[in-house]
Amino acid sequence: MPVRSAKAEWRGDLKHGKGTLETETGAASGAYSFSSRFEEGTGTNPEELIAAAHAACFSMALSGRLGGAGHEPESVRTTAQVHVERGDGGFSITRIHLVCRATVPGLDEKAFAEHAEAAKAGCPVSKALAAVDITLDAALEG
Secondary structure: OOOOOEEEEEEOOOOOOEEEEEEOOOOOEEEEEHHHHHOOOOOEOHHHHHHHHHHHHHHHHHHHHHHHOOOOOOEEEEEEEEEEEEEOOEEEEEEEEEEEEEEOOOOOHHHHHHHHHHHHHHOHHHHHOOOOEEEEEEEEOO
16 A cells, blocks of 8 residues: 655744645645644644545545445535644644535435444544544435
């Protein structure tokens, strides 16, 4: 299996420094800072990248489960909301909420929910983030 990589550089102190990051393919790159991470500043941040990875992984995992069960999806759209909070030990990712809407002809809501929960548990990114509370709101559309 391939090994994926990304790189980042930070210059300066935590509060006033600035960083840049880039994936090996160049598909994702950008600047980040304390304010883009812990406030509402301009730029990206590690949590946004985790959210993108989790949304993409879950969507693929659910599509694979549905297709394997004979229910080819027309679309699976997922948003991952990564929550960061400051506690006594500093900043932590406290939970991730996945919101998924899918169009799957011929599948009922109960069966869809079962496939969605299994995809949440089985997706590699969910497994990697198992220390974090991951919740799911999944529903069919159409």
